[in-house]
Amino acid sequence: MTVLFVNACLRGEESHTLKLCREYLEGREDVKEVNLAELKLEPYYAGPVAFRAQLEANNRFDDPLFDLAKDFAEADEIVIGAPYWDLSFPAALKIYVEHVCAMGITFHYTEQGACEGLCKAGRLTYITTCGGRVEGMNFGYEYFCGIAKMFGIPETRFVAAENLDVVGNDNEASMAAARQQIAKLRAEG
Template sequence: MKKLLYITANPKGLEKSKGLQIGESFLDAFREESPDVEIKKFDLFTLDFAQMDADLVSARGKLAGYGYTLDQLSEVEREKIVKMHALADEFITYDYFVFVSPMWNLSSPAVLKAFLDNLFISGKTFEHTPTGPKGLLSNKKAIHIQTRGGQYTGTPMQEMESGDRYLKIALHFLGIEVLDTVIAEGFDLNPQKVPEILAMAKEKAKAAAKELAKYPIAVRL
């Protein structure tokens, strides 16, 4: 059975978050197209995952460059690195990924970057080669649904957006193919047009869901 991981980074909840409402429209359309795909949700504001603190950085360095074994790490280092690998191991089992996040201060909520940090594991999600790093998560597809209060597309502000760009860079690095982002913007600039912007974004999300569902994914043995 194919699997989709739906990852959200918005603490507002469905009733208040426009992005999550757009995301639900995406899921409804995807389920209609691919009812046999298993869907799991990660709310990054409630998910328990390892943070890149001093202990985790130390554990990674010891295992990667200094020849330590897992048993030679301190108890807290071992606990955090095991949690990190467990999350990456689960992430790898999915075929499709949907990220839903708002644009905060030119980027994404920090919790999204913290989550992605757990996925960069040499030998598991990417490998070093003579010609540079190579992502190991090929034959997987992802899409980002992003809401913005301002208007960035087609304006001088476009180059200042870094949340969507970083997510695409990170996923491409891991070998994942990323579809065009579903962007809903201008909510704060045009309060009177919020219903219209939201409705248009939901239609874009539904179309994107149908496109994602068409991509063939190899059956895991």
């Protein structure tokens, strides 16, 4: 089983989110990490979009431009590590999604016009930390629930350590609660 870890923890090793992700992935030898801070992907503009669409239309998926999409489609599990920024996640993660959203690799359309996912993953686990609470405004996770559905990934799971910027909050207790969630998910498999 291969796990694809999409690391959108742009603060590096100082990131509380990254610490939780490392705990979730601890002991796994089959992890491939995509570090978005190192990749520094560019958004797609008109020229590259047209080029990619031409390659997709001709089933020319051997171009390195599709490598990220292939890794995403072939993984057995996807782990997204992203801090809660501006009601969702860092922009680098959205740009990454643009790169993996490749028709013919992660999804396609049926003759009836229905979107059908092509990803192998059985689940997507979304891990985050936030300064306040995400209650009622969990737009980052909700976005990935939609992406998972589009890509054919049947299960999504969520872990968060909340209130880390709230004055007087016991941050260790918040992290411990998230670690309990992680332990439960690891036990479930």
